[in-house]
Amino acid sequence: MAVAGIGVIPFRSVAIAGVGLLGGSLGLAMKQRGAARRVIGIGHRQSSLDKALALGAIDEATLDIREGVAEAELTILATPVGVMADLVKTAKESFPRGAILTDVGSTKAELARTIEELAGDSVHYVGSHPMAGSEKHGVEQADAGLFDNALCFITPTSHTQPNALAVVTEFWQALGAHVRISAPPEHDRLVAQASHLPHVVAAMLVNVTTPDAMACIGKGFRDTTRVASGNPRMWADVCLQNRDRILEALRSFSHEIRTVSDIIDRKAEAELLAWLEAAKAVRDHHVQA
C-alpha cells in the first residue's frame, strides 16, 4: 500500500471505530463529498453496524478492530474518549505501514500522551476535535452535513509526523470544516471554556431545579440545558480527562456567581445593567443568530 500523503483524497479505505452519531456522520459525509472510496465501520454491537450499513454510512462492518484497521490508510476513533486507549492497544500490530490515526475526542492532552506512547511507530497519530455533535446519539441521528462549516481543532505534538498533519488537515477540509491547529494543552484550555463548562453548567441547572419548578420550564430552560441530555458516559470521560482545566473553569464561574450575587444583593441597578449588556454584546458579536 502506498503511504498516504497530500492529495491522497479520495482515500481508498477509511476505518471508523464507533458508528454512533459522529462515526455515522463521518461515513455519510465522506460518501457525500467523495472523500473515501470505501468506509469500514468497526463497532461493538452488530445491531449498530447493521443500521450504519442500511443507512449507507459504511460499506463494510466488523466487530474486530484488528480486522477493521488492517487495510485502512486512515482510521478515525469515534468512540467515547475513555475507551480509545484500549482500542489502540488492541489494534496496534494491525495498522498497515504508513497508516494515519486520528480521533474525534473532546479532550486532547492526556489522550495524545497515551496514544502516542501506546502506538509508538505502528501508526502516525494526530488528534482532531470537530466542534460538532448533538445531545442525540445513535447512528440513526447521523447527518452528512454535521461538519460543514464546523470548527475542527487539529492538535499536533512534537512527535507528530508532518505528513500525517497535512493529510488530516486536508481530510477535515474536504468534509467542509474550518481547521484550527492548536497544541493539545491549548485546545483543552479553550474547549474547557467553550464546551466543557457549558455542559457541566447545563447538568447543574437540571440537578438544582426542584421537581415542581421542572414542571414549569419553558423554551429558555430547555435550550440552556439541551446539552445535559448528552451521553453521560462520554461526558464523564471528558470531565476526567480534562479535569484540571474544567476545575479551573468552575472556579472562575464560582467567582462570577459571587460577583453577580453581590451586585443583585446591593440592588446596584447600573452595574447589573452593564453586566447584562456586556454578556449580550459579546454573545451577539460571536453568534450569528
Add this chain to the structure above:
Amino acid sequence: MAVAGIGVIPFRSVAIAGVGLLGGSLGLAMKQRGAARRVIGIGHRQSSLDKALALGAIDEATLDIREGVAEAELTILATPVGVMADLVKTAKESFPRGAILTDVGSTKAELARTIEELAGDSVHYVGSHPMAGSEKHGVEQADAGLFDNALCFITPTSHTQPNALAVVTEFWQALGAHVRISAPPEHDRLVAQASHLPHVVAAMLVNVTTPDAMACIGKGFRDTTRVASGNPRMWADVCLQNRDRILEALRSFSHEIRTVSDIIDRKAEAELLAWLEAAKAVRDHHVQA
C-alpha cells in the same frame, strides 16, 4: 360599557401597553383567534407603533396611555416590569368602570403589591406570566403562535376580584396557553429556578469566557447561552424584583458547583456518571425533544 365577565370573548376592545415582541404577538394572536374585535396599541415610540399597525398586530395606536386604556375592557401591560408601576399611576383615572388589567411580567409578588396599591378600585388587576418569549425583540419578531401550548401563570392575591380572575383565565386559554394558577410568591419561587436562574447563568457563561475561547464556540455554547442575548433592561428589572429568590437559586447553584468540583477533583467516576445520568434522565423526562 358592560362589565366584562365569563363569555366576554371576543372583547370589543383590548389595549396593549408596549408593542414589542410580546405585545405584538398578543395582538396577532388575538386577531388570529378572534379574541378581540379591536386592539389598541400604546407605545412610547411612534416608529414601533407604525410597525405594529403595518403588521396588523394592532388596529389603533396611541402614545398616550390614558387615551389608550379609556375604552378597553382589558388592558395588558407588556413593557419591562420596571416601568409598569409608572404606567398604572398615569393611567389610573382613565380606566373605564369594570375594566380588567393584567400584565405579562416575569416577576409577580412585588409587582402585584405595587399595582394593587396604586390601582385601588380604579381597575381589577390580576397578574399573568406567559412562559413564552425569545431573546429577540421588537414587534418585527412578533408571532401569532407564541402562546400556543405555552404555560401561562395567573397569579391572584387575596384582593383579586373572582370575575377578573375568570376572565383573564379565559383570555389566555383562548390564545392557546395552558393556565396555571399560583400565588405570586409561589410563582416567583418556581420561576426563579425555571427561568431567572438559567438567564443569569447564561450571562455568567458568556462573561467568564475569555475572548480566545469565544472564538471557538460551537452549537452547545450557542444554545446554552441563547437567553443571554435577551433584553438587558428587562432582565435587570427581573433580577431586582425577584432578588431574594434569585439569590437563593444562585446559592444553591454555588453549592452544586462545590459538589461537582469535589467529585471531579476526586476522580470519582461512578459518582460523576450517576450525576450526569440523573441530569439527563430528569431533562429527558420533562422535555419533549
